[in-house]
Structures are given as structure tokens and as C-alpha cells.
Amino acid sequence: MEIILTHEQADFDALASLLGAYLLDDRAVPVLPRRLNRNVRAFLTLYGLEFPFIEAQDLPKKKIDRITLVDTQSLITVKGVHSKTEVYVIDHHALRVDTPAEWHVTTEDIGATSTLLVELLQTRDLHLSIHQATLLLLGIYEDTGQLTYSRTTPRDVRAAAYLLDQGASLQILQDYINHPLSHTQQAIYDQARQTIETHSIHGNTVMVGWADARHTDEELSTIVHKLRDLLDPDALFLLVDTGGGTQLIARATSDQVDVGAVAEHYGGGGHPRAAAALIREQDARQVGEDLVEVLPKFVHPAITVAEIMSRRPQLLAPDTPVRKVAQLMQRYGYEGYPVVNEGELVGLLTRRAVDRTMGHKLNLTARDVMDAGQVTISPDAPLEKLQQVMMDSGWGQVPVVVDGEIIGIVTRTDLIKTLTPQQSQGGRQNLAQKLEESLPPARLSLLRAVAEQAQQTQTALYIVGGFVRDLLLDRPSLDFDLVVEGDAIALGRALVEKYGGRTTTHRRFGTAKWQIEAIRPSLAKALSQEFNHPVQAEAFPETLDLVSARREFYTHPTALPTVERGSIKLDLHRRDFTINTLALRLDGTHYGDLHDYWGGLADLSAGLVRVLHSLSFVDDPTRILRAVRFEQRFGYQIEARTLELLVNALPLLDRVSGDRLRHELNTILQEPNWSQMIQRMASLGVLKSIHPEIPWDAAAEERVRTAMQAQTPDSWGVPFVRDGYPLPIALSYLAWLLPVETRQAQDICTRLKVPGWLADTLQAAHHTLQRQAEIMAASPYQAVTILEEIPPLALFVVHILTTDASLRQKIETYFVDWQHIKPVTTGHDLRAREIPPGPHYQFILDALRSAWLEGTINSQDEEKQLLEKLIDDYKHKR
Secondary structure (H helix, E strand, C coil), X not given: CEEEECCCCECHHHHHHHHHHHHHCCCCEEECCCCECHHHHHHHHHHHHHCCCECXXXXXXXXXXXXXXXXXXXXXXXXXXXXXXXXXXXXXXXXCCCCCCCCEEEXXXXXXXHHHHHHHHHHHCXXXXXXXXXXXXXXXXHHXXXXXXXXXXXXXXXHHHHHHHCCCCHHXXXXXXXXXXXXXXXXXXXXXXXXXXXXXXXXXXXXXEEEECCCCCXXXXXXXXXXXXXXXXXXXXXXXXXXXXXXXXXXXXXXXXXXXXXXXXXXXXXXXXXXXXXXXXXXXXXXXXXXXXXXXXXXXXXXXXXXXXXXXXXXXXXXXXXXXXXXXHHHHCCCEXXXXXXXXXXXXXEHHHHHHHHHCCCCCEHHHHCXXXXXXXXXCCXXXXXXXXXXXXXXXXXXXXXXXXXXXXXXXXXXXXXXXXXXXXXXXXXXXXXXXXXXXXXXXXXXXXXXXXXXXXXXXEEEECHHHHHHXXXXXXXXXXXXXXXXXXXXXXXXXXXXXXXXXXXXXXXXXXXXXXXXXHHHHHHHHHHHCCCCXXXXXXXXXXXXXXXXXXXXCCCCCCEEEECCHHHHHHCCCEHXXXXXXXXXXXXXXXXXXXXXXXXXXXXXXXXXXXXXXXXXXXXXXXXXXHHHHHHCCEECHHHHHHHHHCHHHHHHCCHHHHHHHHHHHHCCCCHHHHHHHHHHHCHHHHHCCCCCCCHHXXXXXXXXXXXXXXXXXXXXXXXXXXXXXXXXXXXXXXXXXXXXXXHHHHHHCCCCHHHHHHHHHHHHHHHCHHHHHHCCHHHHHHHHCCCCHHHHHHHHHHCCCHHHHHHHHHHHHCHHHCCCCCCHHHHHHCCCCCCHHHHHHHHHHHHHHHHCCCCCHHHHHHHHHHHHHXXXXXX
């Protein structure tokens, strides 16, 4: 015989799971537990005949070969079980450590076990009756708080939608989800209400209550639900004396309190938002005293306003013209400004008010159109308080005040990003260990030295951007991007004073470059002593850049940004993509804390390249090329809205300087996935937007790949680097553009501001191909005369790309042999023969070289004989 079981004190998810398992295998008998929640009993009283459930005492006296256990991992005692009985578990709770290893367990981290079974039913394409669909929907709704608990997943919602399609009744559901309390439950409710004590733990409101239910076996979880809905704490713990011991029932409304972990501490279990435990050896009051002691271990500090606010906000005087405010909003993208009169907050000026004023072309001031009032919040207030302030006031930007001084501003957007599950909560993850495991000792010691100096000067120090991104992707870099929330120049000078070296500063941008190269030995010695481990001097970089946190605005599309001092949050917001907005704080107790204000961690996990705002590509169209580079480098996707914005901004590439575009292309050509990047740019229309004649196809890719892989002997005279261009990059441009018609190729070089020598080399390579027939028909001396006027790099690119083996051989012969053939005779020899200098020197020497190249002379004696003849001819002509 096969049976289906669930846990005692069954709720609707347990009952619905019994039904779901039966519908999947009608050979198994669904057995009701001895105790049911009151609303579940009420439902079965009315609709029980519609279902195949049986009581445990009605089970046939047969041997049980298989048990399917749903919505639990605890097996009740049943007659007929033997040593070979197989147990299969279907549950949505985490796997318990005491679950027998021989059991077959299926667990999924979703809102309800019913969801798992409904998904399986969908694959069978079974038709459900109204009552069957309603019970399954009750199971999902009860365990997900009617799809509102944070544990709810898209799968739960899809399963609920399927059941509604099957005819589930929302009217029946409402009757039993919000079931009224019985008289006995009401008495327990009243007692618990009077005994509840409120505790503030790490900024969270936690309530603990006590009640006596030894005189009844009424279901208690409904009482806790009612109390939670009435009192709205972050977490509620009800401790109830029962005949079997103290029943702990817990509910949470905040992710900061994991009631499941608390219940597990007492031998029970459940979810982070709903859990229970039975403690047999202590009464409720004793458990309550112990609970208050252990709760701080399980309660996370609440996120406060200080963690999400922007510091040092811009403030407006009441007489500030609205026209000027509109310009500020355009520059910085702010949605509102506090209005302050003589240090006192008098109102808030919002973008909506500014836009309406500008739309009506009214010449008004901030005082005329602001929302008057003094709505503020303190930096240590929890987010729930902030949410309430915004709801009560209607203000979407709330000034943060300490002792009457506005120190920051927190916005509705800040709140939404923090509360949205997909977004990371700044400062909640620490990567100190990962950082120390990834960096070599010298670099890590240098970083710690700067961090300690920052701490001494009470300066916040961050390592930001691509370094943090790559650290999280387990591909750490050695390139540091250090941002100082304060004065980077002062920090740089403090480092020089302590360790030596010198700084190069740029006051406008607040940057300091610490020159380390000259002090490497002394710095290594100092850090070795300071951190008590050997440090290799040669492992230090030549310089270390320190940058003051700043904010940027663009006066017009494609312009370079104007910068001003700002916070780390604003500094990160000026970056290109969310995955590059991550920061690690390094000073003091904050060492290793991850700050993610703009959703970078979520996009990194999802593999998305996303801009921070809709004008990102308008502000800087070169981000178009960077978006493609990051997408192809990491195997990510450009997020859908970002891709739409990218395509819309393509015409703006025409207004970007060639230097900036070429810099981006140079970077791409040095990437391992360069070909995929250029192909992606071609498919998006990026190349055509830069210049309509830039080609890209399979042949172009093959040419560039061949050029990048080409090896040249040193004797050929081809420079490996020129003006900062490595040979593979120079060859890439030449190979890419070689088939393009000469005039168009020069236009492309002009657009990209390709260095003059490289543009001239491309033109020379074109001319070489145009003279191919002439070169092939030329004698050795004639060929040398032509080829030695062509830059070696131009000849080399023709050599590696031409399909004409004869031309390739001729160029190779020139490099290897012909260019080195010269006559023994020199101009000094001719002067010694008393031949006056003049054009005839070159004529004689060329004649001698030609004879060698053409093979008419093959020795020095033969050269001397020819020289005598040439001299005689010269004298005869005179």
C-alpha cells in the first residue's frame, strides 16, 4: 500500500499538497493528520466530501511499502510501516540535517509546496474541478500571504494564475483565508495582547508575548497572524503554554529578522518569515526570558537613512530664480532641492513644480512654487520611518537633519532601490577575505598602507569600478582605482610625508598621483616592518592615483564632463554601467564592505550591461563602444532598454572626436574577443555611424586576425612599437582598411585621427598594390629602387595579406637579401680618386649596386674593374 502524509496541525498548504500528490498518483491514499488548523477543519466540514482524504484510523491494516511526505520532513507514526518502507519527500522548506539519508527528498525554495505539485499537474494536462483548484489555490495563498511575502516567487504566481484558469473560486478562498477567531482563540488573543513586550534590537521592533492554552487544543497560528496584522512589528514571537510543552510561533514582516533561524535554535524550523518550535522542558515565561537574550544573534541591524542618503546636498535660497533651478536639474538630474532661509528649512522645490513654471514661462522664484514645510528625518531613522514620512508628507525628497543642520537628502528612488529585492543593499556584503586572497603581498600592503593613512585623517577610502567587478568575477586586476570621499590631494601629501616620494596634483579635479618608483626600496622596507611580512619592491607600481569623489554634468551632448566635489554615491553614479558602480570601502572597521547603490551586483549576477540613466549615451556616446566591449568580454547581454537607448544614440557618434573613438577601438583591438566585439558593433550599426565606409565582414576579420598573428624578423626593419602603437594594433588598422579605395581609406583615417605616419603607411601599402604589375616585371635593381621608397611596415602588411605568392616572394627576397646588397666602393673612395663631389657620385654608386643586384659582377675584383670603367667614362664625358 502507498500512502500520502503531511504534518500535524495542518494548514492549507499541507492539505492542498495531500490533494496534489494524490492527483499525481491516485493509487496512493491521502491521510489526514490528527490535528488540523481551525480554518482547514471548517473548510473540510463543508467541502470534505469533494476530496479523497481518509482519517488515519480508517487506513486498511496492510503493509505500507511507500510513503509520500508533503510539506514536511517529519514522519508521524503509522501502523504498517516496516524497515523497507520507502519515503519520498516533497517540500519547500530547507533540507533538515536530521532527515534520513535514505529518504528521497525533493525541496525547492519557493513560497508553497502546493506550487511544486501544481507545476507537475500542469505537465499532465489534468482537468481540475472547482473545489480541487480552490484548495490548491488556498495552499499557495496561505503560505505566501496572498502572494505578498518576500518568499513568493514568480513560480507561485504562475501556479496561482493556472488555478484561476481552472476555475478556482476567490469567494471561497476569502471565506477561509480570513477566518474569524473562535471564542477560545479570542480569549488567547486577548491574553497575548496584554502580555506583549516590545524590544528594540539593532533598530528593529521585536515583540514577545505569552499566553496559556493548556485547556484547549485550538490552532494558534491564526492568533499570531491577527496580532501581527494589528501591531505591525518587524517580528512577533508568541509563546504559548500547552499540554505538550511551550509552543513558539513566530512571524516576521522584515528581512532583518530570520524567525526560521530562531525556531531552529529551539529545535523547530520554518521560513525566515514564519516558523514554529515546541520546547518541552521550559514553560512559556522561561522560554521568553531566554528568547530575549538570544534574539540579538538572529536580528540583523536595520538599514538606516544614513546608509542610503546623499551627503552634502545642494540647497536653494528662497529667492533663487526657477530658471536657474531648471538648469541645475538638467546638469545634475536631481528631482528636488531643499529651500533654506538663513539656515532653516522652509520648503522643497520639485522638478514637477519647476517644469510647470517653465512651461507657463513664468518668472518666479523658489519661494513662489515650493512645497512649504519642514519635513525632515534623522540619519539613524530606519527605512520604515522614512517610508511613513514620505507617505504622510507626499515629499519624494526628504532632507536629513542633525542638530538643525541639513547633512544629506534621501529620495524616493533611494528608498525603492533599497527595498526592491533585486537590488543590493549597500554595505551589506564584506569582501575583505576575497580581496586579501586575490592580491599579491606587495599590492595588498600598499593598499592597506593607504587605507590606514585615510583612517588616521578620518577620510573614507574606496577602491571602485572595474577592479571590484573583476574581483567578484574571480578575475582580479592589479589596476587600482582609488576614490577618496574628501580631499585626495591632502591624503597624497600625508603619504609622501610618511613614506616619501612626491605627488603630482590636479586641483581642479581633486586628483593626486603618488610617484612611487624612486622610493620602491625604502617603501618596501617600511611596509615589511609595518605589516610584519616581506614585501618585494619590484612588485610596486610606478605610481598610485588618488581621486576625490566627484559628480559630473554635461553642458551638451558629447561634451567632456564638468566636475565638482561630491559623495561616493554620486561619484559612482557618473560611471558608465551599473556593473562598474561597485565600491569596496577600505578604511578602518569598514575594510572590505561592498557598496552597491545602483544595482551593479544584481546585473553582474544576471549578466546584464545596463546604463544608469536614460541620457547616459547622450552624455557620452563613446559608452556605446564600451557597452559592446563589456557585453562581449564577459559573455553578457546589453539590457533591453539600454540597447534601445544605444541604438537611438548612434547618430551622436558623428559628434565625437576621432581621438576618443580611436582610443576605444584601440582598446577593443587588444581584447581577446575583439572579433566578436567588432562584429557586434557592425550588426548594431556602430561602425557605419562612425564612418559609412568602414567595412566589416568575414574577409575583414580574417585579414585583421592574420595581421595580429604575424611575426616579423628583426632584420626586416619593421618597428615593433611606434608612437605608442604596438605592431599588432598598427597592422590591424592597415589590414582592416587595405581593401578600401584609397580616398575613402584616407577619409576614414581623417575621421579617426589616425596618426599621420600610420595613414601614410596605409597609403603606401595601397600604392604598392597598385604597382604590383610593375614590381613583378622589374629586374632586381628596379624592384629595389621601387621597394626601398616604401615604408617597411607597408611592405610587411602587403607581404602577409597578398594572395600572389610571387609578390610575397619578391618582397621577402627584398627584406632578406636585396636591401642588404651594397657596393664596397663609397663616396670617400671616389674623393680619394680626386673626383669632385656631385651627382655623378650617385650615378657611379647606383651603377655598381645595380651590377651586383643584376649579377653582372660577383666579386670585389669585378667591382674594381667596373669602377675603373665608370671613372674613365666620367672623365671622357668631361
